[in-house]
Amino acid sequence: MPELPEVETIVRDLARLLPGRTIKGVEVLRPDLIEGDTPDGFAGKLRGRKIRSVVRRAKNIVMDLGGDRLLVNLGMTGRLLVARTGDEDATHLGARLALDRGRELRYHDVRRFGRLWTLTDGAWTAWDGELGVEPLSDDFTVDWLRGAAARSRVAVKTWLMDQARVVGVGNIYASEGLFRAGVDPRRPADTLSEAELARVRDGVRQVLAEAIEHRGTTFLDYRDARGEEGAFAARLKVYDREGQPCDVCGGTVQRLVQGGRSTFFCPSCQH
DNA sequence: AACGCGCCCTGTCCGC
DNA sequence: TGCGGACAGGGCGCGT
Numbered sequence: 001m002p003e004l005p006e007v008e009t010i011v012r013d014l015a016r017l018l019p020g021r022t023i024k025g026v027e028v029l030r031p032d033l034i035e036g037d038t039p040d041g042f043a044g045k046l047r048g049r050k051i052r053s054v055v056r057r058a059k060n061i062v063m064d065l066g067g068d069r070l071l072v073n074l075g076m077t078g079r080l081l082v083a084r085t086g087d088e089d090a091t092h093l094g095a096r097l098a099l100d101r102g103r104e105l106r107y108h109d110v111r112r113f114g115r116l117w118t119l120t121d122g123a124w125t126a127w128d129g130e131l132g133v134e135p136l137s138d139d140f141t142v143d144w145l146r147g148a149a150a151r152s153r154v155a156v157k158t159w160l161m162d163q164a165r166v167v168g169v170g171n172i173y174a175s176e177g178l179f180r181a182g183v184d185p186r187r188p189a190d191t192l193s194e195a196e197l198a199r200v201r202d203g204v205r206q207v208l209a210e211a212i213e214h215r216g217t218t219f220l221d222y223r224d225a226r227g228e229e230g231a232f233a234a235r236l237k238v239y240d241r242e243g244q245p246c247d248v249c250g251g252t253v254q255r256l257v258q259g260g261r262s263t264f265f266c267p268s269c270q271h
Numbered sequence: 272a273a274c275g276c277g278c279c280c281t282g283t284c285c286g287c
Numbered sequence: 288t289g290c291g292g293a294c295a296g297g298g299c300g301c302g303t
Contacts, residue, residue: 003296032279059297075297077281092281111280113297154274163298170296219296220283239296259275262294 002074003059004135004168005211006222006230010080011056013225017082018051018063018105025098033094033109035117045118046070046097058131058167068118075113077221081106110221132165135204140166145197149189156192157185158259160204169204172217172239175264177204179238184270185263186256210235238264 002010026043028034034042049065056062061080063070072080083089085102095116097105107116119127133139152159160166160174169177178185180203183196192200216222216230219240223229237247241264242255251268 006296073297075280076295078297109280110282111295111297113280115298152273158274161297172296217296222296260277261297 002078002216002222003170003173004056004208005173005232006216006224007056007059007061007074007168008212009216009230010225011054011061014054014061014063014080014082017103017225018054018099020050021099021101021103022050023047023065023097024100027096027098028094029096030094030109030112033107033112033114033116035115037117042116042118057128058134058163059170065118068120069124071115071117071119072107073115075109075111075115077110078114079106079108079221079223079227080225081108081223081227082225130164132163132167135166135168136208140201140205142194142198142201145201146194149192149197152189154189155185155258156183156187156189156200157263159189160200161259161261166204168208171261171263172219172236173204173207173211175239176207176236179203179265179270180207182270184267185258185265238266240264 023046026046028039028042031039045068052064052066054061054063059073061072074080083104083106085104092108092110093106094109094112095107099105133144148165149159157174157178160169175185177200181199183192183200211217211232214230214232214235215224217232217236218229219233238253241253244253246253246266246269249266249268251266253264253266256263
């Protein structure tokens, strides 16, 4: 799915469209998308509630309903769209929230890896506490990285993708951030020098920020809250570029598999 | 305890 | 053209 920049793009769209809207009705077409509740139970917690705000935490969309929160994780192929009532598109439609003023919020998901669920205030605090540091926050420092990485022998690419450590970095931006850092994705996290950790921090932050500016990467399925593609794919340096020349050195971009996921890197730029 | 792997699903593409 | 296998922005639960 959607990694941090894609979720952030959707959240910024929703934050302009949804606050103040009331949920008038709930229709669940794929019950397996609802986490920890029956469709009726889920619907009962949402119906009549007003959406106060929309924020992002890690790769999750979080809507404050005043006390309880509605959370959405898009998995690999989830789409959360604001549409006009009657603007029908039933393709892989999983759930639909009717809003006031002729709008509805629709969740579509081909592979159905995504989830929707609600959390009470207390449960939200506990859930939030299990997640790692936000890479665009001031907490993502070289000092923090050094302390956290020192305890792990996992390959740095896999390390970056663990949401209990750093949130929001998925398969695309882990490869891209390490390319910018000039660090080999296979390096065990605890072998990185202070200077390399600083480059990893800066590389990850820069690529995430640029991707947000370009409204995210549409590789296959990603769409923003209005159904539009992101524009960052054209700016990827290594992801899905196996066999193509490296933009920086002209060498050949290579692919390898780590933890069952593809990693792309330039062996002559990354050490 | 940390880590690696299989699995959840559907769709698409590639090689034979 | 058909078919099997690999692979796709994620994350959970299991065994070691």
